[in-house]
Amino acid sequence: MRSLEAFYESELMPDLVQLEDLRKTAKKRMVPVVVFAALFNLACLILLAKTGLPLNMMLIALCISAVPVFIWYAKYFKGYKDRFKDVIIPKIVAFIHPELKYEKNGMVPKTAFINSRLFAEHPDRYYGDDLVSGTLGRTAIQFSEIQVNRVERVRDHSAEAGSSRKTRTRVYPIFKGLFFAADFNKSFSGTTIVLPDKAEKLLGGMGQALQKLNVQKGELIKLEDPEFERLFVVYGQDQVEARYILSTSLMQRITAFQTRTQKEIRLSFSGNMLYVAIAFDRELFEPALMDSLLDFSRIKEYYDDMKLVIDIVDELNLNTRIWSKQ
């Protein structure tokens, strides 16, 4: 297999050079937009202070200054971003594995997220992009970036009496990061969930007692691997089934994966599928605006983020089909 460096030089470089021009233009055009917005808002603020008009009027000023930003986005940035996602990311995906397909606007369906039962809260708002899907060996996989929020309507105490707005919505994040779904190599009927172990790390034995009270996710399953138990807590409906899924070797593999990635990882085994949620704070697979595209370390970052997820198939040995499920 070719090295990433060689691939970068021969396949990506020509496109990146073109894109770099688009990026530079977008960046250059952004400067007047930002300067205008800053000066305009400052001027309005001073004007309001002098005339003694209510501060709410600033909202209008903000709206006006947003117009050039939208125009800039539509005219310069969107085209650049789309080109990047149409050209560069698919090439990286194909480089990692020729069987994989990339869709910039696709996402892992909301039903998969709900079926995983990893998060108890209801996903009211579900967004995502950068879907990668395909079959690696005998395992069908898909993953995408997703962002899931819960929305709560709360009474608005600050609203004046008689005003029409009595409630306002408050948005709580549930999950942001990469969500991976794959066909699991063993068949099973219930749901087994592996979560990062926060309570036990902090409180030790007390934490374990608290985990036992968490009945909504199922029974607490205490496994034999001490390293795995230190990092994760497992809930399931069936003590034997959970151990059937989490064989001693799979526990070691999950531990190794966690140690290598150093991310917050949640796994769920439900409906013969494996779901993995890896939390990320930053946006993934987005083009840079301020820094040069012609930087190998940046391409390597896209590659590493993607490889991290795709490697789950090999690391968790999902292509071993020696059980009755083929």
Added chain:
Amino acid sequence: MVITAIVTAVAVLVVILLFNSLVRKKNQAITAFSTIDVLLKKRFDLIPNLIKAVQRYMQHEAGVLTDITAMRAKAVSGEMSDAETADLDRKATQVIGRIMVAAENYPDLKASQNFADLQASLNEVEEQISAARRAYNASVRDYNNALEMFPSNIVAALMHYRKRVFFEIAEQERANVDVGSLFAS
């Protein structure tokens, strides 16, 4: 007077809670063992098919097939103590392992879909049995801990509870399989 009554009531309550928790732990261990039992039977149910698939080829290894048939008969009869069940499981695992190794010598047998399916089913039951063993050992650990730890050890002594033994696997199984020697012939 009131204080004495409260102390007595609390003491009685604690004893009741400890008693119930011990009973729960004991029953959980028993349930876990019966799961192993069920899965062992499931494995023995595959034996007739296995024999049917291999006996045409394995004329030289006929002894092994007789052994395993006898074991199945014993398992189906159903009158076995826990220790006997554990022992039978160990022996059956060894014999099935030997059959699988012997099958390597017969390319026709290995290539047949029927045998491949059977092998997959056996692998699956094997994996489930190992999971059930682990579940049993986990519940035994819980139970034994309660028997040794204060203050439940006092109640356990009053109840004449005894420590249960773990479901050990045979030494040969635990040793790493030398793949080279399997294919040397």
